[in-house]
Amino acid sequence: MHAKSVFMGYTKDDVSKFVLLMVLAFVVVPLVVETEYWYSSILIPWLCLALAAVGQQIVMGFAGQLALGAAGFMAAGAFACYNFILRVPDLPFFGALVLSGLVAAAFGVLFGLPSLRVRGIYLMVATLASQFFIVWMIDKFGWFKNYDTSGIITAQDIVIMGKTFTSPMEMYFVIVVVVTVLTLLAINMARGSTGRNWMAVRDMDIAAESMGISLLKTKLQAFAICAFYCGVAGALFAFTYLKSLEPVAFDIKLSFKILFMVILGGLGTISGAFIGAVFILLFPVLLNSVGNNVFHGAIDATIISSIEQVVFGVLIIVFMIYEPLGMAKLWENIKQKIQSKLS
Amino acid sequence: MIEFLFFIEVVVAGLLAGTMYSLVALGFVLIYKASSTFNFAQGAMVFFAVLAFVGFMELGMPFVVAFIATCLLMVFVGFCTERLVLQPLMNQNEDTLLMATIGLGFVLEGLAQAVWGVEVRRLDLGIGDFPIMWIVDNFGLFISALDLTASLVAAVLIIGLALLFKYTKMGLGLRAVADDPGAASSIGIPLKNIMLLVWSAAGVVALVAGMMWGARAGVQFALVDLALKALPVLIIGGFSSIPGAIIGGLIIGASEKVLEVYLGPYFGGGIEGWAPYVLAIFFLLYRPEGLFGEKIIRRV
Numbered sequence: 016m017h018a019k020s021v022f023m024g025y026t027k028d029d030v031s032k033f034v035l036l037m038v039l040a041f042v043v044v045p046l047v048v049e050t051e052y053w054y055s056s057i058l059i060p061w062l063c064l065a066l067a068a069v070g071q072q073i074v075m076g077f078a079g080q081l082a083l084g085a086a087g088f089m090a091a092g093a094f095a096c097y098n099f100i101l102r103v104p105d106l107p108f109f110g111a112l113v114l115s116g117l118v119a120a121a122f123g124v125l126f127g128l129p130s131l132r133v134r135g136i137y138l139m140v141a142t143l144a145s146q147f148f149i150v151w152m153i154d155k156f157g158w159f160k161n162y163d164t165s166g167i168i169t170a171q172d173i174v175i176m177g178k179t180f181t182s183p184m185e186m187y188f189v190i191v192v193v194v195t196v197l198t199l200l201a202i203n204m205a206r207g208s209t210g211r212n213w214m215a216v217r218d219m220d221i222a223a224e225s226m227g228i229s230l231l232k233t234k235l236q237a238f239a240i241c242a243f244y245c246g247v248a249g250a251l252f253a254f255t256y257l258k259s260l261e262p263v264a265f266d267i268k269l270s271f272k273i274l275f276m277v278i279l280g281g282l283g284t285i286s287g288a289f290i291g292a293v294f295i296l297l298f299p300v301l302l303n304s305v306g307n308n309v310f311h312g313a314i315d316a317t318i319i320s321s322i323e324q325v326v327f328g329v330l331i332i333v334f335m336i337y338e339p340l341g342m343a344k345l346w347e348n349i350k351q352k353i354q355s356k357l358s
Numbered sequence: 359m360i361e362f363l364f365f366i367e368v369v370v371a372g373l374l375a376g377t378m379y380s381l382v383a384l385g386f387v388l389i390y391k392a393s394s395t396f397n398f399a400q401g402a403m404v405f406f407a408v409l410a411f412v413g414f415m416e417l418g419m420p421f422v423v424a425f426i427a428t429c430l431l432m433v434f435v436g437f438c439t440e441r442l443v444l445q446p447l448m449n450q451n452e453d454t455l456l457m458a459t460i461g462l463g464f465v466l467e468g469l470a471q472a473v474w475g476v477e478v479r480r481l482d483l484g485i486g487d488f489p490i491m492w493i494v495d496n497f498g499l500f501i502s503a504l505d506l507t508a509s510l511v512a513a514v515l516i517i518g519l520a521l522l523f524k525y526t527k528m529g530l531g532l533r534a535v536a537d538d539p540g541a542a543s544s545i546g547i548p549l550k551n552i553m554l555l556v557w558s559a560a561g562v563v564a565l566v567a568g569m570m571w572g573a574r575a576g577v578q579f580a581l582v583d584l585a586l587k588a589l590p591v592l593i594i595g596g597f598s599s600i601p602g603a604i605i606g607g608l609i610i611g612a613s614e615k616v617l618e619v620y621l622g623p624y625f626g627g628g629i630e631g632w633a634p635y636v637l638a639i640f641f642l643l644y645r646p647e648g649l650f651g652e653k654i655i656r657r658v
Contacts, residue, residue, distance in 0.1 A: 043629040073595050077455075081453060081456070129639050129642055129643065132643055132646050133642050133646050135396070135451075135452055135456065136396045136398075136456055136589075136597075137593060137642060137646065139456075139589075140589040140590060140592075140593050140635065140638055140642075141635070141638070141639050141642060143586065143589065143635050144632055144635030144636050144638070144639055147631050147632035147635060148632040148635070151628055152628070155628060183464075186566075228423050228621065253566060267583070267586075271460075274460075274471055277459055303554070315420065315476070317471065317476045318471075318472050321467075321469070321471040321472035321476075322468065322472055324464050324465075324467055324468030324470055324471070325464070325465050325468035325472065326468075327461070327464050327468075328460075328461040328462060328463065328464030328465030328466075328467075328468060329461070329465055330461070331457060331458065331461030331464070332442075332443055332458050332461040332462060332465070334460040335447060335450075335454050336443075336446040336447055336458070337456055337463065339450075339454055347438060
C-alpha cells in the first residue's frame with residue numbers, strides 16, 4: 016500500500032491531514048473557543064509544553080538517550096530570551112526566540128557530552144547536573160535577572176513588526192506559528208537521514224558506529240536539537256503563560272512532567288509528545304473539577320494533587336507493562352481495530 | 359593551626375553527613391545487585407517509610423512498635439512491587455524497568471502524601487543535632503551527635519547485611535541470583551522469594567535512612583530531592599558495590615562540604631545543590647563503572 020507522494024515525499028493523505036490541522040488551529044479554534052480561560056490555561060501551556068516534549072522526544076524517543084533536564088534547558092531559553100530583548104535594541108521577537116534556542120542548544124551540547132561515555136541511568140544523573148546547575152546559575156548571578164531583587168520579573172510584551180501581542184488569543188496565534196514550524200521541522204528530521212541515524216544509535220549504538228555513523232555527531236546533535244526545542248518552548252512558556260520569569264518555575268518537577276508526557280504519549284513518535292502533553296495537562300484539571308463539583312471541595316486540594324501523582328505513576332507502570340509505546344500506539348491500535356471491523 | 363582544625367572539622371562533618379547519603383545509596387545497591395534493576399523509587403521509599411513511621415507514632419504507638427509496623431509495611435510494599443511491577447516486566451530492557459520505577463516512585467510519594475498529609479513533621483529520635491561536648495573538649499572539633507549516630511547505624515546495617523549475605527541460605531541464594539538469574543532459577547532457587555527479600559531489605563534500609571534524614575531536616579517532601587543526591591554517590595561508588603556506596607557517600611559528603619565552605623562564598627553559596635552531580639560527571643568521564651563497579655563490557 017504505497018501511496019504516491021505529492022510533496023517532498025509526503026503523500027496526499029499527509030498533506031490533507033496537515034491542511035485539516037491548520038484549518039483547525041487557525042480557523043476553527045478561534046471561532047469556537049471564546050473564553051480566555053481556555054487560551055491562557057489550556058491551549059497556551061499545552062502547546063508550549065508539547066514543544067518541549069517534542070525536544071525530549073527527539074533525545075529520548077529517537078536518539079534513545081535517557082535525559083532528565085528539559086526544564087533546565089527551558090530556563091536557559093526563557094532567561095536568554097528575556098536578556099536578548101532587554102539588551103539588544105530592535106531585535107525582533109522571533110529573532111530573540113531563535114537566539115535563545117541557540118543558547119539553550121549550547122548548554123545541550125555541553126551537558127550532552129557525558130552521553131558519549133555513558134547511557135541509561137548514568138546519563139540521567141549527568142543530565143540532572145544540567146537541571147540543577149542552570150537553575151542555580153540564573154538564581155545566583157544577578158546579571159541574568161537584570162539585578163532584579165523582587166525575585167519575580169515581568170516578561171516584556173511580545174512585539175512583532177510593531178504590533179504588540181497581549182491578549183491570550185493573539186499569543187495563541189504566535190505560539191501556533193512557532194510550534195507548527197518547529198514540529199514540521201522535527202517530523203522532517205525524524206524521517207530523514209538525521210532521524211535514521213538517531214534511531215540506529217538508539218537501537219544499538221555499537222552497531223550503528225560500526226556502520227559508519229558518528230556517535231559523537233549524532234548524539235550531540237540530538238542533545239543540541241532537544242535543547243533548542245526546550246529553549247524555545249521555555250521562552251514561550253515564560254512569555255505567554257507565566258508572563259514572568261522566575262527560576263523556580265523550571266524546577267525538577269517540570270522536567271519530570273515533560274518526561275512523563277513523552278513516556279505516556281509514546282516514545283519515538285512526534286504525535287506522542289502532543290498527546291502526552293494534553294493528558295498530563297488536562298488530567299489535573301479534570302481531577303480538580305471532579306473534586307470541586309462532585310465532592311464540593313470536601314477533598315483537600317493537596318490530597319487531589321497527591322492522587323494525581325499516584326495516577327500518573329500507576330499509568331506509567333501500566334503502560335510500561337502493556338503498551339511501552341504509549342498512548343500514540345494505543346490510539347493507532349484502536350483506529351486499526353475500528354477499521355478492520357468496518358471493512 | 360586553627361585553620362587546619364577548621365578544615366578537619368569541615369571534612370569530618372562532610373564525611374559523617376556523607377554516611378547519610380550512603381544509607382540511601384545502600385538501598386539502591388541492594389536491589390541493583392540482585393536484579394540489575396535500577397530502582398529510581400528508592401528516594402520515594404525513604405520518604406514513604408519515614409512518613410509512615412511518623413504517622414504510626416502519631417497514632418500513639420511506642421517507638422519500637424511503630425518501627426516494626428513500618429518494617430512490615432515496607433515488606434508489604436516490596437511484595438506488591440515484586441508482584442505488580444517487576445514480574446510483569448521480567449526480561450524487559452533496563453530503560454523500561456527504570457521508567458517503571460520512576461512511576462513507582464510517583465505512586466509511593468503520592469500515596470504517602472494522600473494518607474499522611476503534606477505538612478512538615480518533626481521527628482525526635484532523642485539524639486540532638488548538636489556537637490558532642492566530650493569531643494569538643496578533647497579534640498577541639500565540633501561534631502554533631504546525629505551525624506555520629508548516623509554513621510554508627512550505617513556501619514551496623516552494613517555489617518548486618520554482609521553477615522546476612524554471607525552466612526544465611528537466603529544470602530547464598532541471593533548471591534547466586536545476582537551472578538546469573540537464569541542458572542540460579544534452573545537449580546531451584548526461588549527467584550520470587552529472593553526478590554521479595556531484597557525489596558524488603560531495601561525498604562528497611564530506606565526506613566533507617568529516612569529516620570536519620572527526618573531527624574535532621576524534618577519529615578517532608580524535600581527528602582525526595584535529598585535522596586536524588588544518592589545518585590552521584592552511586593556513580594562514584596559503582597552501582598553494584600556496597601563498599602562503593604559507602605565510599606561514594608563519603609567522597610560526596612566531604613567534597614560537597616569542602617567546596618561549599620571554600621569555593622561557595624565566591625559564587626554566592628548554594629553550590630551544594632549541583633556540585634555532587636558535576637563531580638559525578640567527572641568521575642563518569644574517567645571511570646564510567648565507578649570505583650568498585652564491575653567493568654562494563656558491551657558487545658554487538
